[in-house]
Amino acid sequence: MxxxxxxxxxxxxIVYSLDHIVREGETISSSHVERYCGGKGLxxxxxxxxxGADLYHAGAIGKEDGIILKNTLRELGADTRFIKEYNQKSGxxxxxxxxxxxNCIILYPGTNHSIQRKDMDETLSYFEAGDFLVLQNEINxxxxxxxxxxxxxxxxxxxxxxxxxxxxTYPLDYVEFFILNEIEARDILKKESQLSEGLxxxxxxSKIVLTLGKKGVVYRDKNCSYSNxxxxxxxxxxTAAGDTFTGYFIxxxxxxxxxxxxLNLASVAASIAVSRKGAASSIPSLQEVLSSPYLKGxxxxxxxx
Numbered sequence: 001m002x003x004x005x006x007x008x009x010x011x012x013x014i015v016y017s018l019d020h021i022v023r024e025g026e027t028i029s030s031s032h033v034e035r036y037c038g039g040k041g042l043x044x045x046x047x048x049x050x051x052g053a054d055l056y057h058a059g060a061i062g063k064e065d066g067i068i069l070k071n072t073l074r075e076l077g078a079d080t081r082f083i084k085e086y087n088q089k090s091g092x093x094x095x096x097x098x099x100x101x102x103n104c105i106i107l108y109p110g111t112n113h114s115i116q117r118k119d120m121d122e123t124l125s126y127f128e129a130g131d132f133l134v135l136q137n138e139i140n141x142x143x144x145x146x147x148x149x150x151x152x153x154x155x156x157x158x159x160x161x162x163x164x165x166x167x168x169t170y171p172l173d174y175v176e177f178f179i180l181n182e183i184e185a186r187d188i189l190k191k192e193s194q195l196s197e198g199l200x201x202x203x204x205x206s207k208i209v210l211t212l213g214k215k216g217v218v219y220r221d222k223n224c225s226y227s228n229x230x231x232x233x234x235x236x237x238x239t240a241a242g243d244t245f246t247g248y249f250i251x252x253x254x255x256x257x258x259x260x261x262x263l264n265l266a267s268v269a270a271s272i273a274v275s276r277k278g279a280a281s282s283i284p285s286l287q288e289v290l291s292s293p294y295l296k297g298x299x300x301x302x303x304x305x
Contacts, residue, residue, distance in 0.1 A: 002155075002254045003131040004048055007058040007123065007145060008041020009112040009138035010069040010083070011091040013279055015239075021096050021104045037072045038279035039091060039112070040136040040161060043240045046280045047247020047269065048134070049076045051289075053254055058082035058123045059139065060111040066090035072280065082123040086111050091138070101235030101274065107162070113140040120145050129153030132254050134246070137162055143170050150174040159246050163187045172203065177253070179209040179246050196220045209263075211245060217267060219259055228263040231271035231294050237282060244273040244283050261303045268292045 017032040045057045056079040061069050063085045074080045091110035097103050120141065127133070133154040135142065138161075149156060150171065157177040160167045163184045172188075178199065180188075185195040189202065199208045200220045207221045212230075219226040248269040252262035269289045276282035289295070 001054050001256070003056060003127060004053045004134060004250065004254050005056045005058060005082075005123070005127055005131060005154075006041055006045045006048060006134040007120070007139065008044060008134065008136050009039035009091055009109075010042045010057075010059045010061050010066065011037075011039030011093045011107070011110075011112070011138075012065065012069070013038035013093045013095055013239075015095045015097055015237075015278065017277075018096050018098055020098050020100075021102060034278070036278050036281055037069050038093060038095075038239075039069075040138050040159065040243055041112075042069060042073065043243035043280050043283065044134060044136070044159070044247045045073055045078055046076060047240075047244045047283050048251050049073070049078045049247075050283055050285050051248045051251035051265075051269070052286055053247075053251035055079065056082060056126075058119075060084045060086050060115045060119075062086060062088050062090040062111050064089075066111065082119075082126075084115070084119050086114055088114055095239060095279075097237050097239065097277070101238050103237065103239050105239075107138070109138065109140075112138055115139055115141065117141060117144060120148065124148055124152055124154075127152065127154060130155065132157060132250060134250060135159070137164065137167060142166070146171050146174055157246075157250055159242070160184050160188065161242070173205070175203070175206055177207045177209060177250070178203065179211070179242075179249065181211045181213070181242065185210055196225070209249065211242060217245070217263055219263060224259075226260050226263060228260070228267045231268060233271045233275045235274045237277045238274050240279040240282050241270045241274045243279070245270040247283070248289070257303070264295075265289060268294050 013036040016030040091112040249266035272284040
């Protein structure tokens with residue numbers, strides 16, 4: 001099994017439960033407030049580890065407020081030696097969650113945007129060609145990190161979220177797996193339709209995993225295409241749905257599983273995550289996913305293990 005390095009964000013999440021997402025100029029009361037460990041990086045690492053990946057997380061936290069973030073990953077069995085501690089505030093997020101399960105997120109990057117190049121170099125020196133590097137867009141100096149990883153022959157996975165003006169400046173041709181939703185795909189292509197076809201035309205040597213919400217997910221590469229349905233559940237909180245999918249999909253691929261199996265396992269895992277509140281805390285264990293009624297009788301469990 002290949003090693004998986006997730007070089008990603010670590011955030012403290014403050015989640016407000018609301019009747020609806022706050023509108024411009026509006027003041028409303030929250031029915032509930034909770035504090036979680038989160039950040040797209042941490043969420044994806046939790047999913048990767050729960051799915052069985054040989055996982056290493058790299059990133060940065062504040063010495064005073066971020067130890068809980070490192071401990072959360074360590075307690076799951078992730079290797080946290082590459083998480084650096086700085087004399088700054090950790091990243092955090094303010095998250096609104098409506099009764100319908102919709103969410104709205106404000107990010108403060110904190111230490112996630114203070115990672116030093118020497119720490120990136122030190123981390124990458126531990127990995128070799130064929131290992132996976134999982135990236136989002138919540139840390140600084142992404143272009144440098146991608147260039148150095150490419151020189152080492154790492155297999156790069158990019159979830160371009162949050163989407164911003166910096167992403168087109170990254171060396172995107174180095175990415176082997178793009179895992180993205182429709183909005184992110186449109187922003188990269190600057191057009192509204194034929195998203196999976198457009199992405200594979202733009203990145204012919206890459207593999208495209210396009211998530212479509214209730215319509216499921218589509219996979220495309222230059223040789224083949226697959227799709228998988230979304231499983232019907234009552235959405236409670238969609239905050240970590242994409243991160244759960246990403247973690248389970250890449251863990252399966254890193255373990256040598258076929259793409260259709262990886263898509264299906266990840267889709268079931270994401271369906272469980274959206275039925276629960278919270279970010280990292282909503283991500284199911286592999287046993288929970290394998291016990292899902294959506295997998296019973298469909299395929300041999302050996303296909304996923």
